[in-house]
Amino acid sequence: MTTLPTDMTAIDIVGKGGPEVLQPVTVPVPRAGAGEVLIKVEAAGVNRPDVMQRLGLYPAPKGHSEIPGLEVAGTVAEAGEGVSRFKPGDRVMALVNGGGYAQFCVADESCCLPVPDGIGMVEAAAIPEGFFTVWHNVFERGGLKSGEWFLMHGGTSGIGVVAIQLAHAFGAKVITTVGSDEKCAACVKLGATRAINYNSEDFAEVVKEVTGKRGVDVILDIVGGDYVERNIRSLAEDGRLVYIAFQKGSKVAIDLMRVMLKRLTLTGSTLRIRSNEVKAGIAQALEQKVLPLVADGRVRVVVDATYSLAEAAQAHARMDESHVGKIVLTL
Template identity: 70%
Template sequence: MSALPQTMTAVAIEGKGGPEVLVAGERPVPVPGAGQVLIKVAAAGVNRPDVLQRMGLYPAPKGHSELPGLEAAGTVAAVGPGAERFRIDAPVMALLNGGGYAEYALAEEAATLPVPPAMSLVEAAAIPEAFFTVWHNVFERGGLTSGGWLLVHGGTSGIGVTAIQLAVALGAKVIATAGSPEKCAACLGLGAVRAVNYREEDFFEAVKAETAGRGVDVVLDIVGAAYLERNLRSLADDGRLVNIAHQGESKATLDMMRLMLKRLTVTGSTLRIRPTEVKGGIARAVEANVLPLIVAGKVRVVIDSTFPLREAAAAHARMETSQHIGKIVLTAG
């Protein structure tokens, strides 16, 4: 093993604002602590929380890296005490606590997965954040099962393309919302039985028609307050609304009578603040239940575009157009 460099290129957030506050510079290479691995990053996923962090709306939790980047793939460059699963140079992907926008990143070994032999590191970098989030929220918290109905908002986002495919692969039926005819076509191409252009249609009416008035079993929502009432109306009896993000206002009035009469469940989560053991449990579930579907070709990793690490600002600008379909990924070099 060659000696590690002392410094690395990393993209930091300098101030609060638009993509221009993402600035590449030199940082010390981090040293793995107990239970951690150091990844030589080949690719890192770009996610909406990175944009919110850049704007000053989603600060890194205490003790986490202040560099953006919640997922990465590459090879193991060093291991900390007690980290025994992965050998040096093993190809891995990981859900990170931050720091992915860099040439080297620390990962908790518990939240690190092996990269299957036929998978590129760019594809691998696009897996952890979306697939961990979807598995945990749609299947563990939302309890979606074969034969059930799922409503996915933002069907062409990284989360959306993942949720559609996983639900279909596991025998569920999906209705997705998107903002253009092209995006709706993409949702249908991924297996959704109905795609709703939210700029032209009421998704509640579409759900009602598609399910013959029954409603869906699970709603995966990224919009929040503005959609709350229609999300609840879209649910079948005993349905579950799972919220993983919000756009605009986070507070809304809740009709408790509707919850009581239909026995609904409203829940939500965010992964970044969860303890390592929780993330590790999700990682093991994804490794057992999801990676085999990807390897078998039943679910694919949808990449919208790639940008060199130093062009992280351009990657954020692409995300903010909301024209992307699938994941945006930063690459080394």
């Protein structure tokens, strides 16, 4: 058995504010508890919630690591009591509640997935957060079905590139919004039927035109604010509007009459605070229905850029720039 080191390098949030508050520190290596595995991290995904945590707006759940990072990929270094599926040396990727920006990270076994053959660790680290989020919100909460219309706001975000591809792979027709013509072209390559440059077009008018005034069946929104009323106008009868973020604000006024007349469903979720049992159910669905699509190349893992662990601040700065897909830290 390999002896674990006593200490490791991790990224701490020193205060709150800009990317510069992310600082490498030396901390004790955590140990796997009952039902947990300790992963020797080879790559860790960078996500918008990490940025919110850095700003002091999204603290770690009580009892979980305050080190940022919600998804990792690597090899199992230690298996805790009761762990039955994974053993030391296995290649895994995991959704975690924190602790990803480090050389070692603890994960609940039920929230781990095997890394498919042919998928590298950088790609694997870019899978859990986005794929868990999209599957739960678009397909479980939103109930997207083959043949329906789907609108994704922020099509080149880490969430967006996954949502476009999965919706297309399962037979939906995809419309998306982005901020440039170059990003529009990238989204069409990923499977979008129509990509809208929100700086030059009104998405509600384009949706009306593209769908023959019918509207879309499901919308996944990360914007909120003044998008909400236009989203409601863009939905077809019995449409579903799903929220996972609100970059333009969470408090809005809506026309309830339109909601009632079209029998709309407004819902949303946050993933980090959900129980391991809920996440385990999503993991099982992904392994059965989605990972085969990744393994055979029908769904690509889109990585925009990689940075070393020590360059976490630069990675966060990149999040605020124009990018397509996921940003990943490598170890």
